[in-house]
Amino acid sequence: MVRAHQEQSQRLRDPDWHAGQDYAPPSVDSFRADRERVDDAHVLEVLYSLTQPEDVVVDVGAGAGRFAIPLARRVRQVVAVEPSEAMRTVLARDVQRAGLTNLQVVPHRWDEVLSVSADVGGDVVFAAHVVYPLADIEPFVRHLDAAARRWAAVLVFEAPPLSWLFPFWPAVHGETRLPPPHLPQLIDVVSELGFSSFTVDRIDVEPFDLGPADLARTKLRRRLYVAPGSAADERLGRAMANCSMIAGGFWSRVPKSQSASGLFAGSPCLSAERHDVCCAT
Numbered sequence: 001m002v003r004a005h006q007e008q009s010q011r012l013r014d015p016d017w018h019a020g021q022d023y024a025p026p027s028v029d030s031f032r033a034d035r036e037r038v039d040d041a042h043v044l045e046v047l048y049s050l051t052q053p054e055d056v057v058v059d060v061g062a063g064a065g066r067f068a069i070p071l072a073r074r075v076r077q078v079v080a081v082e083p084s085e086a087m088r089t090v091l092a093r094d095v096q097r098a099g100l101t102n103l104q105v106v107p108h109r110w111d112e113v114l115s116v117s118a119d120v121g122g123d124v125v126f127a128a129h130v131v132y133p134l135a136d137i138e139p140f141v142r143h144l145d146a147a148a149r150r151w152a153a154v155l156v157f158e159a160p161p162l163s164w165l166f167p168f169w170p171a172v173h174g175e176t177r178l179p180p181p182h183l184p185q186l187i188d189v190v191s192e193l194g195f196s197s198f199t200v201d202r203i204d205v206e207p208f209d210l211g212p213a214d215l216a217r218t219k220l221r222r223r224l225y226v227a228p229g230s231a232a233d234e235r236l237g238r239a240m241a242n243c244s245m246i247a248g249g250f251w252s253r254v255p256k257s258q259s260a261s262g263l264f265a266g267s268p269c270l271s272a273e274r275h276d277v278c279c280a281t
């Protein structure tokens with residue numbers, strides 16, 4: 001599923017489409033803390049309910065700190081594992097602004113962490129929106145589990161990420177979009193790995209605005225692999241003109257097509273209190 005999704009992205013992207021080497025500033029912004037998003041607050045409520053003030057929490061793929069920073073205000077220590085330099089730069093700045101001294105950054109991928117330091121672990125370990133591109137998810141999940149003393153968690157979308165964009169694919173690329181893995185596949189993986197008991201916690205996703213039509217077009221180009229001025233861009237323009245989400249020159253709120261979900265799995269070989277969590281926003 002991962003490979004088919006990635007192959008389609010590669011094959012249909014405009015030759016001039018360029019995403020850059022790392023996360024671009026607008027994408028980094030959407031992973032920052034304290035943006036008063038209702039769905040972030042819902043995820044945090046779940047995380048707060050499962051953590052204690054003395055906990056060490058490991059946030060794998062912490063991004064710009066959307067969850068790591070609020071958690072650091074609540075627990076003894078947060079370890080933010082984050083391989084992207086662009087994300088780490090914003091994270092470090094926001095940590096400093098927040099006056100936090102208990103958030104440690106580990107600048108590596110989760111699969112590299114073991115070779116760098118065997119000590120990265122905590123009472124609680126979670127990864128939010130990190131696993132979609134992993135073709136081999138098993139070692140990642142096993143490592144999360146092994147690094148967690150009390151529970152581990154994975155947060156994913158219940159519906160395929162960016163599925164609100166799927167109606168544009170036939171119009172722009174002439175093909176139905178192949179979905180990346182999301183909650184149902186994660187549940188299969190966790191079950192196959194032998195985590196026999198788990199619960200799923202669904203967290204509502206906040207609908208969002210794409211903004212004025214020109215900004216919306218920029219955002220859609222990026223996500224549809226369309227370069228400005230290309231034939232695909234022309235098709236995108238036509239598709240946008242026919243799209244019911246546009247209202248008065250502004251894109252109205254993108255409907256709630258993805259409710260978030262969480263899967264909490266208690267590993268039978270660990271203590272009964274231990275939980276493994278897979279959630280989605």
Ligand SMILES: C[S@@+](CC[C@H](N)C(=O)[O-])C[C@H]1O[C@@H](n2cnc3c(N)ncnc32)[C@H](O)[C@@H]1O
Nearest residue numbers: 031060061062063066084087109110128129130
């Ligand atoms: C979609 S962002 C999510 C960021 C953050 N967890 C959030 O939900 O706001 C995915 C993040 O995972 C990081 N990442 C990707 N692969 C990773 C890996 N193998 N180990 C750790 N982090 C990874 C990326 O650099 C990126 O910051």
